Amino acid sequence: xxxxxxxxxxxxxxxxxxxxxxxxxxxxxxxxxxxxxxxxxxxxxxxxxxxxxxxxxxxxxxxxxxxxxxxxxxxxxxxxxxxxxxxxxxxxxxxxxxxxxxxxxxxxxxxxxxxxxxxxxxxxxxxxxxxxxxxxxxxxxxxxxxxxxxxxxxxxxxxxxxxxxxxxxxxxxxxxxxxxxxxxxxxxxxxxxxxxxxxxxxxxxxxxxxxxxxxxxxxxxxxxxxxxxxxxxxxxxxxxxxxxxxxxxxxxxxxxxxxxxxxxxxxxxxxxxxxxxxxxxxxxxxxxxxxxxxxxxxxxxxxxxxx
Numbered sequence: 001x002x003x004x005x006x007x008x009x010x011x012x013x014x015x016x017x018x019x020x021x022x023x024x025x026x027x028x029x030x031x032x033x034x035x036x037x038x039x040x041x042x043x044x045x046x047x048x049x050x051x052x053x054x055x056x057x058x059x060x061x062x063x064x065x066x067x068x069x070x071x072x073x074x075x076x077x078x079x080x081x082x083x084x085x086x087x088x089x090x091x092x093x094x095x096x097x098x099x100x101x102x103x104x105x106x107x108x109x110x111x112x113x114x115x116x117x118x119x120x121x122x123x124x125x126x127x128x129x130x131x132x133x134x135x136x137x138x139x140x141x142x143x144x145x146x147x148x149x150x151x152x153x154x155x156x157x158x159x160x161x162x163x164x165x166x167x168x169x170x171x172x173x174x175x176x177x178x179x180x181x182x183x184x185x186x187x188x189x190x191x192x193x194x195x196x197x198x199x200x201x202x203x204x205x206x207x208x209x210x211x212x213x214x215x216x217x218x219x220x221x222x223x224x225x226x227x228x229x230x231x232x233x234x235x236x237x238x239x240x241x242x243x244x245x246x247x248x249x250x251x252x253x254x255x256x257x258x259x260x261x262x263x264x265x266x267x268x269x270x271x272x273x274x275x276x277x278x279x280x281x282x283x284x285x286x287x288x289x290x291x292x293x294x295x296x297x298x299x300x301x302x303x304x305x306x307x
Contacts, residue, residue: 003274005246009253012039013063016093017252018086018132020044020071020125021100023054026145026205029245030097034252035062042090044071044082044100073100073124074110076301083131092137095252098125098144098180104169107162114300115161117169121176126183127301134306138197143251144184146204146262147177148270151281155179157292160300177204178283179293181262185280186290188259194307199259203251206265206272208244239265239272250275 017034021027022043035041035058043058043066045051051068059065069085072078086093101121110119129142136142152174159165160179162172184202191198238244247263254275266276283289298304 004250004254005274006033006242006249009033009037009249010255012037012253014038015095016040016042016090017095017097018042018044018069018093019095019097019099020073020128022066023047023050025241026208026245026248027097027099028054028058029241030099030249030252031066032058032061033245033249034095035059035064035066037253038063039095040064040090041066042069042086043067044069046070046072046074046100071100071128072111073120073128074114074116076112076124076127076303078111079124079127080131080303083128083135086132087135090135092140093132093135094137094140096129096132096136096140096142097248097252098129098142099248100125101145101176104173106169107167109161113161115167115172117172117176118160118179121173122179122183123297123301125180126297127303129183129187130301130303130305133196133198136198139199140197141199141201141252141257142184142187143248144180144187144200144202145248146181146184146202147173148204148206148264149174150178150181150204150284152178154283155182155289155293157289157296160296178281181280181284182286182290182293183297184262185260185284186287186294189287189290190294190305191259191307196307199257201251201257201259201261201263203247203262203275204264204270204278205241205244205247206267206270207238208241243272247275247278 267273
């Protein structure tokens with residue numbers, strides 16, 4: 001794993017990958033890296049215009065041009081339609097990379113009435129994963145992207161949508177990223193119980209400069225001088241998207257990856273660096289919370305895993 005880079009990705013010829021949020025940032029870099037190594041890559045994007053632009057950019061260096069799937073994770077009807085389309089268009093997936101996300105947004109709700117961050121980052125991805133289980137080939141990898149923020153303020157399974165608690169954008173983001181990691185680890189346990197040949201792993205990018213982080217800084221409506229300082233500080237601390245994507249690419253392709261693994265940058269504080277095993281918080285290791293979240297997710301989405 002020492003100093004692993006995209007050049008170490010094995011030949012992906014004959015493999016099919018679906019990546020959510022692949023029109024920008026970590027998702028686009030992941031799609032490009034896999035397509036350059038021969039994979040058939042489906043990029044799932046909410047904005048079709050941005051998706052087509054990403055298609056053209058990735059195709060310049062790809063062995064096979066990527067394909068676009070329209071997917072709005074904040075709308076469960078779109079999730080169902082996209083899953084059905086993917087099952088029809090492919091004969092199976094080898095990689096499902098749950099990458100898309102929103103970060104520290106003002107209080108908003110999804111089409112189905114869920115708090116936007118838990119609805120997009122967790123509920124939409126969980127429903128998509130469960131709907132695509134029949135399409136996953138033996139040995140397929142489901143890579144769920146979490147965050148350093150999962151170490152934050154915990155998760156209240158009984159109040160995922162902040163109906164009783166005061167809403168705070170960063171706390172809600174932290175909750176959604178903890179939910180991502182709890183889901184990835186519980187999916188691994190559930191697959192093993194069902195004797196289903198599936199590798200569920202998680203990864204985080206450390207601190208990467210992506211469209212997500214740039215957009216988040218604008219949300220706080222800081223005065224221009226303050227905003228400029230924050231933006232400069234962010235650029236000094238973060239690493240480029242092509243480096244931030246390495247842990248999820250490692251999780252998706254490297255030999256020896258096992259279900260339940262969690263990868264992130266190997267530098268100090270897991271902020272920067274080459275892929276390495278990442279620290280899982282005590283909250284993310286709570287099996288009972290994971291099981292309760294699994295049950296609540298099925299109730300909220302109306303989707304359940306079918307092995």
